[in-house]
Every structure is written in structure tokens, then in C-alpha cells.
Amino acid sequence: MAPELAAAAVKLATRAYFVEYERIVYLDADIQVFENTDELFELEKGHLYAKWSHTPQYKAGYCQQRPDKVPWPTAELGPPPSLYMNAGMFVHETSMATAKALLDTLRVTPPTPFAGEGSSKQGAHRLSSANYMRMLSALWSLEISKDFLNVFFREQYKTIPNVYNFLVAMLWRHPENVQLEKVKAVHYCAGGSKPWRYTGKGANMD
Template identity: 50%
Template sequence: MEMESKGNRAYVTFLAGNGDYVKGVVGLAKGLRKAKSKYPLVVAVLPDVPVDHCKILESQGCIVREIEPVYPPPNHAQFAMAYYVINYSKLRILGDGYFYAVMDCFCEKTWSATPQYQIGYCQQCPEKVEWPPEMGPPPPLYFNAGMFVFEPSFLTYHSLLETLQVTPPTSFAEQDFLNMFFREIYRPIPLVYNLVLAMLWRHPENVDLDNVKVVHYCAAGAKPWRFTGKEENMQREDIKMLVKKWWDIYRDDSLDWCNEGSSEEGKHQHQWCKRPMLFNMLVHHQQPNYVHSVVSDS
């Protein structure tokens, strides 16, 4: 996963709707600046994202690209969460080579319909509850699609969308589909690159909080801009600390693009992103979601 040059690489995230997730993207943009990222942030937006939200993102140095929605074939499958259907639009960004992502955790109630949850098996700690031999081989490794690293490819992109049209939707929507499609080339990466918050109370022995690079605020009640501390596990001190860190970055005026855009580095990144390059693959533009998706295009 070596990054030899930064010329053709970017962070890509996806945004839909007119709600408050735009705050999440602003927080991501400012967080990347705080981390002194070498790569620009491209935001793929659906047509229902308001113009004023797009302007907010552009004012933070984001490259905004509109994408057309992607819909699964008609099906009566019930998604684990109703809004998961929106996430199929992430499929307008996809790649070649290996697919790098963090393994998911099967211990939360959203997984209650799965055999893994029902027998207490989790790939994060498979020795605790072993997979019963009578159920056949253990399920293949399964990643969380909130953050991944890949190399875009037109061939893969078209193959993926064609496959989608003949693949019945399942509970976890695009995440199940991506796991199926990239099963043979998926390579796990350390969870410090996408800390799923449930790991803090489900598998704390696997978490090195001091070295976490990316936090995925995916637990119920964990979105920092909506945080009340009332939901289950949200009263934990480590959760409160991570929420505070997010707000510290979000409120830090020194991380605004207007304070960064005059630098030569900032100009270089912004100009690079305005070139069509491989981002035309996401044309009718592009596609991101507040959840962090990382792309590498060499």
C-alpha cells in the first residue's frame, strides 16, 4: 500500500440529502488539514444536496462533484437500517488492485439476524466463540465499508454496476455487496485506520486508542453534532473524549480553508482536483459520504 507520489490520489467521501451531515464533511476536511494530509478531499454529492451545502464544502477547500444515484434491483429485502439504501450510490467510486479496509464487528444488535450474532461469533476475536464445525467453514472475512483504500478502475466500475443489477439486495446494502464483489482481493488493515466505536466496549483488548488515526462515529447517538450522551454506551468517558476531539477540530478557525488556501501546497492540491483525470469515472461527477472513503489512483 505504498504511496509513491501524491499527484493522482485523493480522499473521497459521500454526501446525500439536506440534513446536518454536511457538518460531518466539514469536520473531515478540517481533520485532514490538522493531520497535514498531502491529498485533497473530493465530496461526491447526490442531486438532493442543497447548493448552499455545496458552497460550504467548497469554502472549506473540498472538491464537490455531483453523482447520479445508484439503485439496487427491486427486492423485498429488509435493510438492517432503512437509510442503508442510499449508500448504494457509493458504488460510483470503485477500483482495481487490492481492496483495503478494516474488519467489521458482529456484536451489535444491527447484526441480530445473522448467524454470527446468534451464536456469538465475531471475527475480531474468533477464539472466544469458535465457529461450529456443523455449520461448515467460517464465513469469509467481512469489512466495514465506512473507510477503504483502493485504486479506481473503469473496468471494475462498470463490472460492479452491472453485477449490482443482477444481485438481490441484502440487509447491509452496499456493504454486503462490496464484500461479495471484492471477496477475493480484500486485504484487512489495522483497525486504527477505521475505529468502529463498538470495538471500545465489545473488544477493548484490541483497541490502541492512543494510536487511532480514523474514528468512525457509527454507533447510535455517536454523531458529534447530534451528541446528547443519552444513548447506550454514550456516557463512556472514551466516547465523550472522542466527541470532544471532533468538536475541537470543527471549531478551530485556524483549520478553515481560508487560512490554508494561500499556501503553495493548498493551491497545488486544489488545482489538481479541478482537472478531470480519473474522477471523470465518477461523472456525472463524483460520490462521497461523510463516512471516510480513501482512494488511491496511480
């Protein structure tokens, strides 16, 4: 399995594994925590919590971070898009039932040849870790991982402040929404921003 697929698959696999814990805070490897975030474990149960992602500019010029700047053209395009979470950090409760539901949903997702190798006969109480990871990595090979998470958890998703998953690109994309003194965790997801290979030569790295 390609390293990037294996790493991404963990995002959903935590639902089935680590069931000895009631709640887990998932963090991508390029997120650095600077302040205590224990309060995340006290959030109301029954939801998946994540930072509201900045939504790319649509052709109409609309952006969810600045909805007042360019109104969404409801007459032409219908209701505005749902809030979109950034899957680099999220708070969720472990659940074998949810893990099975995720698998069942993946089984009706158009498969890649790699996904076809997986078995579809695993029970909820005997999930094969190999097949589970194969199905999940196939999802990422279709490059719909974030879309899948957003659709699957649409009714459960609740936003949390971006201080728990501060994307460095917010500094130049939406500086009006930045409060650096309150940031608790920084997500170095912008090109050239990774601390372990930072050169200062990337776009906006000044």
C-alpha cells in the same frame, strides 16, 4: 433520490468518477481524521483496503473479533465466514473497467421498481451518471450494500488496522482490541455518538 441513498451510492460511484486520480481514500461523513494517513496511498496496488468490521455475534456465540472465546462450529456450519469489511472507509484505485463490472453485477441483482427505470444499454465509455446513480441507489434500497461490496471485492479485499477507521462501539464491544494512542481516524457510527448532535444520553455514551 433520498439523501441516505445518494450518500451511499457515492461509495461505488467513485470507481467511475475522479479517474484523474490513481487512488482514492473514501471516508463516510461521520469519520474524523486526527492524524496524517498519507501512507495509505503507498499500499500495494491491485487491492481494496478497508478496516475489518466487527462481526455481529452469531447464534453460536462466535465473533470474529474474539474467535478464541467461542470456536466456530465447523462440523455443523462448515467453514467460518469470510472477513467482513466496514465500508465506511476504504482505499481503492479508480477504474472504468471495474465500474462497468460493478454495473454488470448490479444488473443481475434483483431490482426494485426504482431500479427498473434505469437503462441497461450504457457502454463502459459512456456511463450515464443519472442511470449509474439510480442503479447504485437501488442497491442500497435493497439494504445489501455492504454485503455487495464484500462479495464483489472478496478476492481483492485486504484488511488495514482499525486505527484508520476506529468505530467508537469498539470501546465497549471489544476494549481488548483498542489502542487509542494509535488511532488516526474515528468513525462516529454508533447511535448517539455524532459530535454535531451529541447529548451524552445515548447508550454507552458515558
